[in-house]
Amino acid sequence: MEDQPVMDLAAAMERFDGDQDLFLTLAEMFLERSPETLAVIQTALADKNLPVLAKEAHKLKGSAMEFCARPAVAAAAQLEESARQSAVSEMAAIGEQVHAEVQRLTAALRMIVEKGFPA
Amino acid sequence: MNPVSGAADVSEPAPRIVDKPLTGKAAEPVPVILLVDDDEITRISMAGRLKRLGYRVIEAGDGVAGLAAIRAQRPDLVILDWMMPGLDGPSVCEAVRADRELRSSQVVLMTAHDQPEQIAEGLSRGADDFLSKAASKQEVLARVQASLRSSALVREIERTRDDLDRSHRLLSAKQAELESELQSAADFMRAQLPLPGMPAPGVSMQWAYQPSLALGGDLFQVSAWGSETLGLYILDASGHGVAAALRAVALMSFLREDNLAKAVGSFDPGAIVTEANRRFPLTQDGEYFTLWVGRLHLPSRTLSYAAAGHSGALLHSLQGASQWLSSASLPLGFDPTIAFDSATAQLQPRDRLYLLSDGIYEAPSPTGELWGRDRLQATLERHRTHTLAHSIGDTMTTARQWLGGDIFPDDVALLGIEVLDSSGSAKEKS
Numbered sequence: 181m182e183d184q185p186v187m188d189l190a191a192a193m194e195r196f197d198g199d200q201d202l203f204l205t206l207a208e209m210f211l212e213r214s215p216e217t218l219a220v221i222q223t224a225l226a227d228k229n230l231p232v233l234a235k236e237a238h239k240l241k242g243s244a245m246e247f248c249a250r251p252a253v254a255a256a257a258q259l260e261e262s263a264r265q266s267a268v269s270e271m272a273a274i275g276e277q278v279h280a281e282v283q284r285l286t287a288a289l290r291m292i293v294e295k296g297f298p299a
Numbered sequence: 300m301n302p303v304s305g306a307a308d309v310s311e312p313a314p315r316i317v318d319k320p321l322t323g324k325a326a327e328p329v330p331v332i333l334l335v336d337d338d339e340i341t342r343i344s345m346a347g348r349l350k351r352l353g354y355r356v357i358e359a360g361d362g363v364a365g366l367a368a369i370r371a372q373r374p375d376l377v378i379l380d381w382m383m384p385g386l387d388g389p390s391v392c393e394a395v396r397a398d399r400e401l402r403s404s405q406v407v408l409m410t411a412h413d414q415p416e417q418i419a420e421g422l423s424r425g426a427d428d429f430l431s432k433a434a435s436k437q438e439v440l441a442r443v444q445a446s447l448r449s450s451a452l453v454r455e456i457e458r459t460r461d462d463l464d465r466s467h468r469l470l471s472a473k474q475a476e477l478e479s480e481l482q483s484a485a486d487f488m489r490a491q492l493p494l495p496g497m498p499a500p501g502v503s504m505q506w507a508y509q510p511s512l513a514l515g516g517d518l519f520q521v522s523a524w525g526s527e528t529l530g531l532y533i534l535d536a537s538g539h540g541v542a543a544a545l546r547a548v549a550l551m552s553f554l555r556e557d558n559l560a561k562a563v564g565s566f567d568p569g570a571i572v573t574e575a576n577r578r579f580p581l582t583q584d585g586e587y588f589t590l591w592v593g594r595l596h597l598p599s600r601t602l603s604y605a606a607a608g609h610s611g612a613l614l615h616s617l618q619g620a621s622q623w624l625s626s627a628s629l630p631l632g633f634d635p636t637i638a639f640d641s642a643t644a645q646l647q648p649r650d651r652l653y654l655l656s657d658g659i660y661e662a663p664s665p666t667g668e669l670w671g672r673d674r675l676q677a678t679l680e681r682h683r684t685h686t687l688a689h690s691i692g693d694t695m696t697t698a699r700q701w702l703g704g705d706i707f708p709d710d711v712a713l714l715g716i717e718v719l720d721s722s723g724s725a726k727e728k729s
Contacts, residue, residue, distance in 0.1 A: 195348065197436055202347040209340050238382055242411050243340040245432050257411075 186284045187249035189298070195248070200297060206246055207289040213243075214286050218279055221259075225275045233271075234263035240278070244285060252281040330447050333357045333372065335365030335391065336380035336409065341432060345378065345409070345439075352440055362386025366394055369401055375450045376443065377406045378430060381421070392425035403457060405450035407442065481541070485514050488544055491551060493521045495688070498716070499529045499597060505688045506714035507695045515710040516543030517656045518551050524566050529595040530556065533611055533654040533712060537586045537630075550579060550588055550631075568592040568605035569641035572631075576607060576639065580632040588631040591654060593624075600646040600718055605639045607631045613676060614644055615651040617683070621676055624652075648720045651687065653679060658709030659695075665703040674701070687717050 196202045217240055224233040237260035244252035255278045262270050292298075332354045336342035339360075346356045357372055359365040362383050369377055369391075377395075379388040386394070388408050395401045408426040410417060411433075418429055427449065430442050488510075495505045498521045506519065516536035524530035532554055536547040552558065553575060559566060563574045571592050581587050589609035595602045604612065608630030614622045624644055629637065646652065660675040678697050682690035691713055699705055 195436055196344070197348065197351045199347060199351055202344070202351075205347075206340055206344055209343070213340075235382075238411065239338050242338050242432055245411065246340055246344045 184251045186251060186281075186288045187247045189248070189292075191248040192246070195246075204293060207293050210243055210247070211286055211289055211293065214282055218282055221275060221278065225271060228268060230263045230266060234260050237263060237278070240282070244282075247285065247289065249281075249285045249288075252278075252285045255281045329353065329355045330375040330450075331355045331357060331372065332376045332378060332443070333359065333365065333368050333374035334378050335359045335362065335368075335383070335388075337361050337383045338380070341380070341409075345432075348436065348439060349378075349443070352436075352443065354443070362388070362391045365391055369395060369404060370398075373404075375405065375454075376446050377404055378443075379406060379408050379426075381408055381410045381417075389421055389424040389426070392421070396425040403453045405446050405453065407446055481514060484541065484544060485510070488514060488518070488548070491518060491520075491548070493519075499523050501597060501719045502529060502595075502716055503687055503719060504714070504716045505691050506712065507691050508713075509695075509707060509711045511658070511707055511710050512539050514540055514544040515712075516540075516547050517658070517710040517712045518547045519654055519712055519714050520551065520554065521714070521716060522556065524556050524559075524594065527597050528566065529597060529716075530559075530566065530593075531595065531652075531654065531714075531716070532590065532592040533609065533656065533714065534588055534590045535609060535611075535656055535710070536588050538584075539710070542586070546582075546586065546588070550575065550590070553578065554592070566594055567641055568594050568603055569639045572605040572607050572639040573637075576631045576637065577635050580635060587633065590631055591625070593652075593654075595646070595652075595716075595718075600648075600650075602644045602646055602652065603641040604644070605641045607639060610672075611655045611657060613653045613655070613679065614646070615653065615676075615679055615683075616647060617649050618647055621680060623672070623676075646718050648718055651679075651690075651715055651717045654712070654714045656710055656712040658707055658711040659698055659713055661709060662698050662702045662707055662711070664701050670698060670701045687715050691715050 192203065217236060221233065221236050223229070224236065237256045241253050241256035241260060244256060255274065259271070259274045259278050262274055332349055334342060334346050334349065334356055336345065337360055342358055342360070346358055349356050357368055357374060359368045363386050365377070365379065366386065368374070379391055381388040392406050392408070395404050395406060405427050406425065407428045407430050408421045409430045409432055421429060428442060428446055430439065434442070492506070492508060493504065496503070498504050504521050508515070508517070510517070516539055517534070519533040521529065521531040534547060534550050536543040536550070553562065554571070559571060563571050565571070572590060575590060579588055589607060591604065591606045591609040591612050593602055593604035593612065604624055606612070606625050607628050610623065610625040612624040614624055616622065622644065624642070626642060628639065660670050660672045662670045664670070675694070675698075678694050679690060682693055685693065694713060698711070
């Protein structure tokens, strides 16, 4: 999954009809919120709190979708699904995957917020 | 850097319209879309995208706030996230469908993945359509436009229905008013008819009257003309309803005793009918009257009478044979130059004289056979030993039995007078 591009910026910009301000607004919100989201997921994993895990993974999936960040969406979807199906054995690994993909996505988004859109 | 709108605020329409969902009539108002999603990122994203498409967007941060906004703002379209804390999307759908006022709202459920079983559940719980969170700009536009078209149609239907309801209420009120006026007119007509009883000393009188509509074109009267004579007539205005009734009242006014003295200068039935014939020509619509006028000299019990096309008088004699008092003649108004002559008949004590409209003997049986004058006469004669009131009541009952119903196709009038025995004659009674 690491081989996949972290997000499809062109597709995302197409969704927003080229509205860069809207993209930046959402990116800033994601950057602001993702550390807390990851912390909540971490705690829920440790506590085996499946309802919270499913809910947080679902929200994360929706947010990542806005940026057409397919690897993060896929990882979050997998976590949501395994939480719903109580597939506890795979959960730790998937949790790590989610963590990694969210880090990749936030790095990419931070780059755009700070340095502007790639030419 | 960008202000982030909070839940349930009202966003301004986008200043720029990039696609053409709203082109067309310039006066058309901007459609209002309510977006309900607890996740800020998704909500702001979708709101931004919808605004760029030219729609006005209202936002709500959960199901309860969403339901309140639907009620308060009546948006043209509601886009609902499926998963929300508290009231989730399908539950909001159900609440909308259960509410009489909101029932017809257009609701689209937003999901992260379109699984068939989820779609089936959403539809069964009241969603009109689905929108994927991953949808492209083109798909969002297409779905929103389709939903707004449905919404506009539903609202059009509701407006039409409301207009129809209003028209129906107005018509009902108007109809009630007309019916009440008709009833007043019918009451007035009925008030013109004589009171049953003793119109003159030594004469008793009864009648039955059943107009085919609320208003009839038949009228009859029995009243004293001077101290020794009794005037009586029955008239039938052709047609039915208000027009016939008005014309009947006009002829009735002509036949009032004081008017006859002035207009005819005589109480001779032939002279009266001749003058009426002159004064009441055929109408432009071809309507006319038939009329029978009689004058009974009480001391001698001599009846003189004249008829214009009216065949409705039967003398039921206790001694001899019954006799129809009519002559072959035109109705009023067909030829203003003709003269009508009086004929006479001699009544004996306890003889009965009936005036009647053709509606009674022309009553059809269910197979279409008319009752006929012979059956009417036989029925009246059978009741010889009963009182006059009974005789008339029972004859009406027999006619209804022949008809097989209560509503005669024509106005029905049956009036009877009986000349009392000499022992109960004028001087002793008064």
